[in-house]
Amino acid sequence: MCYTVIMNNFDFKNPTQIIFGKDSEKRTGVLAAEYGAKKVLLHYGGGSIKKTGLYDRVTASLKAAGLEVFELAGVKPNPRLSLVREGVSLCREHSIDLILAVGGGSVIDSAKAIGIGAVYEGDVWDFYTGKAEPQGSLKVATILTIPAAGSESSNGSVITNEDGGLKRPCGSDFIYPVFSICNPELAFTLPVSQIANGTADIFAHMHERYFTNVKQVDLTDRLIEAGMRNIIHHAPRLLDNPEDYDTWAEVMWTGTIAHNNLLDTGRVGDWGSHDIEHELSGMFDIAHGAGLAIIIPAWMKYVYKHDVELFAQFAERVFFVERDYVNPWKTALEGIYRLEQHFKRMGMAIRLSEVGITDDSFDEMAEKATAGDSAALGNFVKLDKTAIIKIFKLAE
Template identity: 60%
Template sequence: MGQRTIIKKGGETYMQNFVFDNKTKIIFGKDTEQTVGQESVSYGNKLLLHYGGGSIKESGLYDTVIDSLKAEGIEIFELGGVKPNPRISLVREGVNLCKENDIDFILAVGGGSVIDSAKAIAAGVKYEGDAWDFFTGKAVVEDCLPIGVVLTIPAAGSESSAGTVVTNEDGWYKRAFGDIKLRPQFAIMNPVLTYSLPPYQTAAGITDMMAHILERYFTNDKHVELTDRLCEATLRTIINNAHTVLEDPTNYDTRAEIMWSGTIAHNDLLNTGRTGDWASHDIEHELSGIYDITHGAGLAIIFPAWMKYVYKHDINRFVQFANRVWDVEIDLNNPEKTALAGIKKLEEFFKSIGMPTTLRDAEIDDEHFSDMAKKAVEKGQLGNFVKLCADAVERIYRIAM
């Protein structure tokens, strides 16, 4: 994880000090889900299997996982029902289930929502208070249960990240927190398991992983060329494979490129030595908290609006983005034109993969703009690239209309 201390010498800002610590073992490729029992058994003999709806049973993945776990003599307890934008109520149920049965390990089989829910449960089991305390800053993670993952939806990058996002139905607050103790011990990633994803879900996942990169890319730190280039390369890989994966969903090579990109986008490698922004995620959380919109779709709406609001803060970075990611020719006489062309290219790409790019596209009106903006900044101004107060957040929602 990148530390927030900026070293200055002679008036210049240098790459930040950082400690990169990612313990997650990645097990990537065909049929790797068959090894889940072998990977899990070293963490104990009582396991909570956590998942969403019925898709893993319909696909046969559930049976494969159960057989592999039973072959290692692992006792299995189950908790399904995770929803997109996972709920704190189910987290609390999971915490109680784990405490009552002395669970040793949590296995999340699904996408980011399932993994985030599992992380919150893992933290809550080792805490005497309410798990929501972690999300409000009232508590920090001292200890947690270990977690493993069988990934079925490439999007959130939660399979090797330190963060989790959960929604509280009481007030519909969607909040995040992170701790390196929450990184999964292992993540099993078989691109074949993503073949059956609906096109919209695939596209929303693509948008989500791109947003994770963009949050890191737009920084005030200088002398970060390597991570700039890594961000740009990962973005271009996603863009180059996006339409193919939508047109040919059982193309293994394309699915593999997208799946691995989603992990790289959010495993913290790309933010080493730099401070990202993260305002767009916080602004979007209010949207999906109230309207339950798919997170990736919400980001497709908010990110271009945020860009239009802040681009003049550092036009050169937006020019670089336009040129290196989208191949926009640089107009030396009019850098603003180049910067805006890059933002337009991003919007056009989101549209081309079936994402909404305005709030009207998502049938969301301005009824809650003021309330959402105030909720978004309850703990202080948003962002690092440009600091945003409630008025600025509301302005971004209006640009997004």
């Protein structure tokens, strides 16, 4: 095994202002004005925010603060490049100075893409292929309705190019929202499938940071374990009581902390499972969280021998597995089993066959995942095309 012995040097600053709690969306207009906005592009998905009345409350708040409001609806899960390009045009045409994303990770990621695209002369997709790096952005703010992606306080955005089914991430410090409004009540209307997918995504953001070759990062180990335990404790409670404020508050705040870059200070995350999953949802349009619940356990089974002790630590500290001192690898495997059971309890598929993906596609997905710059995915264990196919087999 190859370990970096000490905590890595790091820079950490997260500039997003979080406004958390009941009725916090009523402050939208005042906040946007404080951040200097005059013309706001309201960006959202479909009709759900109109049904719930959120749309009315937000536009009323913006108008009460004297702001001019433009609109771009129609964001879909795995947000499309074509809509982003439309948003870029709109922002230029109307000299928009703040994009307000009202929705979940897809809407926020779309807004972020519009923000960096609007101040760039070339095509916004350049940022997602690595051809260019963002040099600035229009201000982006969010009203979070789906705790999951952590995009409300992250420096990342993931966009899907319909032309080829390519789902690609872009990271830049210009991408942090200026403020994010997080009211747990806005999640009360989510269907069970989105509860399951969202909480799986939150877990996954901690998982990707946890499995690292950097040793002597005890504080972040413990903080991540705290977050993992919290999401595993609270997620199932939402199935029984999807309108429980307390539980949603736990899930929503954990979702933000899971992905605001605090939890990977000093360490190098893996992100192999995310990259593999992007091929799944790029090709089959299944939800990101649903794909992760299938890929993560398979990834774990493929890599755990690389660091049995870290997997044993995960099992012991997150799932309170009793350590097998003679056979620590059994402790490690028990942790993976319990994670699968958690996803099953959430009503999720944990095998590709359950969602109709068969081995016909394994080669193509693995090929795409390792195309271009990324001949090998992940950091904890480097995964080439052969390794990725093995992971698909373990998930079959």
